[in-house]
Amino acid sequence: MKGSHTRYFALALATAVLLAGCAKDNGAPSSGSAAPASASLSAENSAPPELQPATFTYFNAASAGKDGNTNETTLGKILEEQTGVNFRIEHLVGDLNTKLGVMLAGGDLPDVVVPDAGIDKMLDAKAFIPLNELLEQYGPNLKKLYETYWDQLPAEDGNIYIIPFAASKGFVPDMYQPGAFYIQRGVLKEFGYPKLETLDEYFDLIKRYKEKYPQINGGSTIGFEALTDDWRFFTLTNPAANLAGLPNEGEVYVDMATKQAHVTGDTEFTKRWLQTLNKANDDGLFDKESLVAKYDQYIAKLSGGRVLGFFDYGWQITPAVQNLLQTGDDDRMYMGFPLVLDKGVREQYMDPPVFATNRGIGITTSAKDPARIIQFFDNMVKEENQKLLFWGEQGKTYEVDDKGRFYRTKEQIEQRDPEFQQSYGFKYFSYYWPMGAGLYEDGNAYFPDRQPEVIAASYSEGDKKILEAYGLQVFTDVYHEPADVEERKWYPVWTAAKQQGSPEQMFEQKKMDLQRKWFPRLILAEPDKFEAMWEEYAAQFRKLDVKTYEDWANGVIQDRLAGKKR
Structure with a gap:
C-alpha cells in the first residue's frame, strides 16, 4: 500500500481463514513484594523441564471452541514429548462475568486462565500469581521474545500477572482481522462489482438484491445481521467511529489537533450509524432476531448463506467462513469494505502494530505447579516451536x-477443514498463548496468512476474479496504511487497565447497560419517532459521569505520550 489515496477492496475472508487455519512450596513467589522485572538481552537455555507427565487446566474466555486435551492433537503431542505437559482446554459457554464470578466464588480455579474482557475482575480478585521470579528463573526465551515490551508488563505494584499475546517483531499487514462491512460476493457480482465507499451505497445494494432474490437456499433472505451477544456487543458500537474515519480507541475518539479524548456515545456519527440501521429495519433489511441471538446462533445464520451483509472482525466469524468454504459456493462467501458515512472521508480501519497489555494469559492461585507451566510457556516460544505451532511440520x-x-503447496493449503484444524492442533495453538508476531529472524512471516508466497498461491478462482474486477493485487489494498505509531503513541486508549469499581470502569458498565437498553429500541423504532428517542437516550447518556471518564482517558493519553505505562 503506497501513497494516501484510497484503494478499493473486498477483503477475502475465504483466503484468510484458509491461510490462518492451515496455518490464538509450589513454585509460586510470594505476593508480598515485587520481584525484579528487568529483561535479559539474550536467552539462555533454562533447565530442561521435567518430563514426568503433568496435565494442567486451561480456561479460555476469549474464544469458542471444542473442549479437549492438547495432547490429543499432533502439535500438542509434540509439545508433550518435549516437556511432559498436557493442557485440558475449556472454552467459555454463556456469560463471561457470570462464569468468572462462579469460578472466583468457588475458589477452585483452573491452573491457567485467558480472561479476555474479564481481566480486571480477575486482577481485582487477586486470582493471578506474580510471575516475576518465575520468569527470571525459568523464562529466558520469554524474556527475549518480550524484551522490547518488558517495561510494559508490570502492574502498578511492580508485579507481572499477565503475559500478553503477540509480541510483534516487524509490521506485516493483517490479512483478515481489521473490521469491515461484509457483503456476499453474489451481491457484488449481480451488480457488476461496484466500488463501495459509503454506508448508504452498501445498504442500497443489499436492498436491491433482497428485492430481486427474496429467498436463498430455501429460506428468507436476510439483509443485515448484527452481533450483540454478551461482551461481543462492541461489534454493534464500534462501527460508528470507523464510519466517521476514526480508528478504534474504544469508548472515545481523540482529536488529533488537541490530543484530547471525547466519548463517542452521544456523537453525531453514532446517531447517524443507528439511524441508518433504523432505516434498514424499516426497509425490512435488519434481522430483529440478531438483537437477542447468541453467538452460536449468529454463526449459524452466517453459515447458512442467507445473510447478505454484516459488520464484524475476521477472528469472530472464522467458524462461519470455514463452514461456507465447505459448500464450495463462492457467491455465498463474504467480502469486506472499510466504509465511511460520507464520500471523501479517509478511513482508518487498520491498526498500527500495538501491544495490548490488558489481554493475555495468567497463572492462577490454584495452579499446582506454576514453575512447570512457565517452563512450558518458555519452551513454546522458542523460534523453532513458534514455527511449529503456526506453520506445522515441514514436508507435511x-x-x-x-x-x-x-x-x-496447493494440497497443503487445502487442508482447511475444521476437523483437520482441530486434530492437528492449529485451533488450540493459533492464539491465546505467549507468542510472537510479525517476522521471524529469517524474514518469514510468523503466520502463513501474512506470507506473500502463501497468499498468492491461496487465491481461488473466485478470489482471482474479484481481484481482477477491482483492479487489486492483494486483498488488503482496500485499506489505507495504518497511522504511524509515533503519531498515536497512546493508541489505543481501550487497552488501559481499569480497576473494578473505579469511576472509569463504572462509567463503562453504566454506558453499556444504557446502550444495551436503548440501541435496540432506536433500531426498531418507527422512523418518525427516532429523533425524539435519540434525544431521550442522549439526555440519559449525558447524566453519566462523562467528564470523569474523559479526564481518565486524557490522563492515559498524556501518560503514554510521556512514556509511562497505563
Missing part, C-alpha cells in the same frame, strides 16, 4: 524453497 503442512522462504 509447509515447504521451504532454496532461498529459505516458507510456502505451501
